[in-house]
Every structure is written in structure tokens, then in C-alpha cells.
Amino acid sequence: MKTTHVTENTWRLSANVTDILFEGMWPIPEGVSMNSYIVKGEKVAIIDGVCNWDGTPQVLFDQFAQMGIDYNDIDYVVINHMEPDHSGWLEDFKKIRPDFKIVTTAKAQALLKAFFEIDNEVMVVKSGDTLDLGNGHVLAFEEIPNVHWPETMATFDTKTGTLFPCDAFGSFGAITDSPYDDQLSQEEIDFFERQASRYYANIVGPFSGPTQKAIAKTEKLPVKIIAPGHGIVWRSNPQKIIDDYKRYASYSKGPAKEEITVIWGSMYGNTERGVRRIVEAIEAEGVTVHEHQVPQSHYSEILRDVWSSSGVVLAMPTYEYKMFAPMAVVLDELGRKKALNRKAFRFGSYGWSGGAQKELDEIMTRYKMNWDFLEPLEFLGAPKEDDLDLIATRGRELVACVREWVRQG
Numbered sequence: 001m002k003t004t005h006v007t008e009n010t011w012r013l014s015a016n017v018t019d020i021l022f023e024g025m026w027p028i029p030e031g032v033s034m035n036s037y038i039v040k041g042e043k044v045a046i047i048d049g050v051c052n053w054d055g056t057p058q059v060l061f062d063q064f065a066q067m068g069i070d071y072n073d074i075d076y077v078v079i080n081h082m083e084p085d086h087s088g089w090l091e092d093f094k095k096i097r098p099d100f101k102i103v104t105t106a107k108a109q110a111l112l113k114a115f116f117e118i119d120n121e122v123m124v125v126k127s128g129d130t131l132d133l134g135n136g137h138v139l140a141f142e143e144i145p146n147v148h149w150p151e152t153m154a155t156f157d158t159k160t161g162t163l164f165p166c167d168a169f170g171s172f173g174a175i176t177d178s179p180y181d182d183q184l185s186q187e188e189i190d191f192f193e194r195q196a197s198r199y200y201a202n203i204v205g206p207f208s209g210p211t212q213k214a215i216a217k218t219e220k221l222p223v224k225i226i227a228p229g230h231g232i233v234w235r236s237n238p239q240k241i242i243d244d245y246k247r248y249a250s251y252s253k254g255p256a257k258e259e260i261t262v263i264w265g266s267m268y269g270n271t272e273r274g275v276r277r278i279v280e281a282i283e284a285e286g287v288t289v290h291e292h293q294v295p296q297s298h299y300s301e302i303l304r305d306v307w308s309s310s311g312v313v314l315a316m317p318t319y320e321y322k323m324f325a326p327m328a329v330v331l332d333e334l335g336r337k338k339a340l341n342r343k344a345f346r347f348g349s350y351g352w353s354g355g356a357q358k359e360l361d362e363i364m365t366r367y368k369m370n371w372d373f374l375e376p377l378e379f380l381g382a383p384k385e386d387d388l389d390l391i392a393t394r395g396r397e398l399v400a401c402v403r404e405w406v407r408q409g
């Protein structure tokens, strides 16, 4: 990739990865970028970096060379976040520049030793501290704990108004050599919005409270540019990604959008017949449905859609005295990721004892999910016409609940 100019004395360097599961579990068919930034005053700082997989640090080092930067020209390595997708390159960097000086939080200092055996000189910073690079570039630091690890901070260049928030305001999606919102078409911006919404639900969602605090801190700063650790740089309209993140964070408590996600699994088609009726009924009310069959849909996509939907339909039969197992896997993930406070309805078929509903209640309790369910419907064997009519009726009731909730805000 090419090094690109962000703003006065500031450059973006990046590496894309495409053929991995992010965090070892999230598919990224459209890839993800890891962004690093160089700010040059009289002194030179590099802010954030890349992972250490598959020779990726070399991609970064090649970009130093493009800029005519020698390793020894770097005065400060600013580490906003210690997760190895941003800090992994330090292992390689240490081999070529052993004495580099680090600027980071006290918590990150401990992690540096634990992850990479790095105990270089560290300038430990906390909220309100600054570092003067010269030529007016004063970096101000703000701790934003738990966005997304406890040690995380954001860096702000007071001269250019550029915020380097690392994981906050990030997105999935590989980037090109034109990674700025002012260079992208509306279609490309929409692409990154979809990527950001899945990134948020998969990675940041459980930390929505800390994210809201970080957004509040951001809004006190005269931010002109947002330069995150993943995804595009927001140079012409940083407010767009701030507003998107505000919405995503608010979805944690709900309401989210006036949309309904239908998650279903069925072995022999009995439950599925109800799915067809409820999807039809909801769509007839003019509400967007996101339909996911389990285990075919990955929980990454299900999580994205549940995160942005105010309503959820769960349809699954009983299987060995519990619920259809792939549904339990998905619900467990939704609980772990704190997809809380939804309007919901569940139905499904059973053969003799039932048991799916009991396990659903257990999962809801375990994760304190606080989903507000309409009366569930269980039917023996194949659904009768009355069952299907009732399922459609519940679909319309769910639409009414969702609409009322969204209207009240």
C-alpha cells in the first residue's frame, strides 16, 4: 500500500488483512485495515501500528521507506491500544530499532512486558498529559478505558485537530490507497457504514457504556479529522462516524431501528412453516426483516442485525429436551455480546416433552438480556392452520410493540 497524506505533517500508513478470522472468530470477507499514523514536528511520532502476522510489519516498514523515514528518525512510538492487531509489529521493530521510546498508559506498560517482553523507556501518560513534538504539534492524551481494552487511550493533535482513537470509530473493510471520506463515493461510504455496524456489534458492542463516555470526551475536543485504527479516515465529515457510533452505542439499551431480525432453525420443516408466515406478516406491515437460518448464518452477521433491530423473532424446535442446538450457540453469543433489551417472540415445534422454551428462559436469565417476549407458541408436530394464524398475529403484535418503542425513543 502507499503512504498517504492526511493533513499538515501527518501521514497514514496501513496494512490490510483478508484471509483470517478477526480475533480468531469473526469472518472478514471484505478484509480489515490496520492503520498507523506518523506526525512530524521537530520530533517524529508514530501512532499505532499493525499486527505481526504473515510479514505484515514489513508492509509498514516499506511505507516508512516510501516516506524517506529511517527507523532511527522515529522519536516516539505512541501506543493507544495494546491489542496485538495494533501493537504486534513492535516485536519486529524492536529487532531493527531496539532503543525506541514509548508513550502510553501505565496499564499498557505492563502489557508490553507481558506480551512482547518490551521494557523500553516509557513516557507514561494519563488524561490531560501532552507531548510537544515541535512546530506546533502538541499531542494530547485522553484515556478511554475499555474501548476496547482497559489500557486504551486516544491521542489528539491539537495543531491539526486530528483524533487518533484506535478502535473507537473503526470499521471492518480493507481500504485502498484512497482511504479518506472525501475521496469516496456515496456507495463506498455506505459500504464502510455496513462494515462499521458489524465491527461495532462484533467488537465494540459490549463496551457501549465506555464508548459513550469516549464519544462525550471526543465531542469536547475541536476535532477536524478522525483517524481510526481500522477503516477509513474521516476528514470531510467526522461527525458522520461520531453520529453512527452514538447510534450503535444507544442500540445497546434500545430501541434500535424499526426492524426485526428473524433467527430460525428447523430439522424437518415444521417450525420453518411458521417462519414463512411470520416473515410475510411482518413484511406486510412494511417493516424490514433480516432473516437468518441457523447454523447456516454466521453469528457475526446475526449479531450485527440483532444489534440494529428493535425486535427479534426466535423460531426453533425442541431437540433432546433443550432447544435446537445451533440456536443456543447464537443466543449464547448474543448474551455475551450484550445484545440486551429487545422486543421478542418465540415459537417452535416439539414432539413429546418440549424443552426449548426452558433453555431459552435460562439463557435470558444467565445473561440478564431483558428481552420483552410476547406469549410464546409451541405446537406439537406440524403447525395447524390456527397455529400459523396465531404466529402471523404475533408477528403483527411484535411490529406494533417495536413501532411504539421506537416512537417513544
Ligand SMILES: Cc1cc2nc3c(=O)[nH]c(=O)nc-3n(C[C@H](O)[C@H](O)[C@H](O)COP(=O)(O)O)c2cc1C
Binding pocket: 265, 266, 267, 268, 269, 270, 271, 272, 316, 317, 318, 319, 320, 321, 322, 349, 350, 351, 352, 353, 354, 355, 380, 381, 382
Ligand atoms: C434428534 C431429535 C431429538 C428430539 N428431541 C426432542 C425432545 O427432547 N423433546 C421433544 O418434545 N421433541 C423432540 N424432538 C422432536 C422435534 O422437536 C419435532 O420433530 C419437531 O417437530 C421438529 O421440528 P422441525 O420440523 O421444525 O425440525 C426431537 C427430534 C429429533 C430429530
